[in-house]
Amino acid sequence: MLVRRAIDVRQDDVEQEGAAGVKIRWLIKKDDGAPSFAMREFELEPGGHTPFHAHGWEHEVYVLAGEGVAGGEEGEFPLEPGTVVFVPPKEKHYFKNTGAAPFRFLCLVPHGAV
Amino acid sequence: MLVRRAIDVRQDDVEQEGAAGVKIRWLIKKDDGAPSFAMREFELEPGGHTPFHAHGWEHEVYVLAGEGVAGGEEGEFPLEPGTVVFVPPKEKHYFKNTGAAPFRFLCLVPHGAV
Numbered sequence: 001m002l003v004r005r006a007i008d009v010r011q012d013d014v015e016q017e018g019a020a021g022v023k024i025r026w027l028i029k030k031d032d033g034a035p036s037f038a039m040r041e042f043e044l045e046p047g048g049h050t051p052f053h054a055h056g057w058e059h060e061v062y063v064l065a066g067e068g069v070a071g072g073e074e075g076e077f078p079l080e081p082g083t084v085v086f087v088p089p090k091e092k093h094y095f096k097n098t099g100a101a102p103f104r105f106l107c108l109v110p111h112g113a114v
Numbered sequence: 115m116l117v118r119r120a121i122d123v124r125q126d127d128v129e130q131e132g133a134a135g136v137k138i139r140w141l142i143k144k145d146d147g148a149p150s151f152a153m154r155e156f157e158l159e160p161g162g163h164t165p166f167h168a169h170g171w172e173h174e175v176y177v178l179a180g181e182g183v184a185g186g187e188e189g190e191f192p193l194e195p196g197t198v199v200f201v202p203p204k205e206k207h208y209f210k211n212t213g214a215a216p217f218r219f220l221c222l223v224p225h226g227a228v
Contacts, residue, residue, distance in 0.1 A: 001184060001186045001188070001191070001199065001200070001201050001202075001205060001207060002198075002199065002200040003184060003191040003193070003197065003198070003199050004197070004198050005194075005196055005197055005198070006176070006196045006197070006198055007196060009198075027176070027198045028174050028198060028200045032200055033200070033202050034172060034174065034200060035172055035203065035224070036150060036151065036172075036224055037150065037151045037174070037222070037224070039174050039176065039198065039222070058148060058149055058150075060142050060148065060151070060153050060222070062120070062141070062153065062176075062220060064178075070115060070117060072115045074115070077115070077117040079117070080119075082119055082120045082121060083117065083118070083119055083120070084116075084117070084118050084119070084120055084123075084141045084142060084153065085115065085116065085117050086115070086116040086142045086146055086147070086148060087115050088115075088147050089149065091115060093115060106176055106220070108151070108153070108174070108222055110149070110150055110151070
């Protein structure tokens with residue numbers, strides 16, 4: 001059994017085209033022995049956002065702190081702590097911090113996703 | 115894109131041998147179109163606990179609220195909001211609320227787990 005505090009996990013800048021003010025922690029990953037999916041925590045600074053893009057894998061998201069939106073072809077959905085988002089494979093999406101404090105959420109993906 | 119608040123998802127009692135004071139919400143499940151893994155939220159009442167058992171699939175856990183422990187063959191680990199637990203397949207484990215308030219955590223599993 002592996003037990004760790006998220007705050008103790010190294011936080012990296014996300015250097016991805018279309019991303020701004022985004023940091024990531026890999027909380028549970030393949031190297032930990034996870035057979036098929038990984039748990040990451042994203043932190044977006046005020047105004048920060050992920051790229052508006054699509055890919056072949058899904059996202060399973062749970063909002064931890066702050067205020068933001070999930071955007072897609074059909075518009076934007078408001079997010080607050082306790083909101084859950086499922087983004088199916090191949091669907092365009094982005095996440096954005098619309099508040100004044102850090103916006104944090106878990107985002108789980110199958111291995112092989114980046 | 116599916117967006118829902120956890121609080122709006124139906125909460126069921128866990129009627130499993132060895133479980134006491136445990137409720138579950140299936141936040142993202144196979145029926146939602148999730149290809150390979152599911153997101154559940156567990157809520158344990160004070161003193162509540164899951165069975166001390168093992169099974170063929172992993173758990174990826176993130177603690178949301180309250181105080182508890184994760185127990186295994188090697189003893190107990192204290193859990194608080196922001197603590198992450200990875201339980202590999204086939205490893206014996208249980209979760210217990212050791213506080214005075216509800217103890218809530220996310221627990222993600224591959225499809226086929228119960």
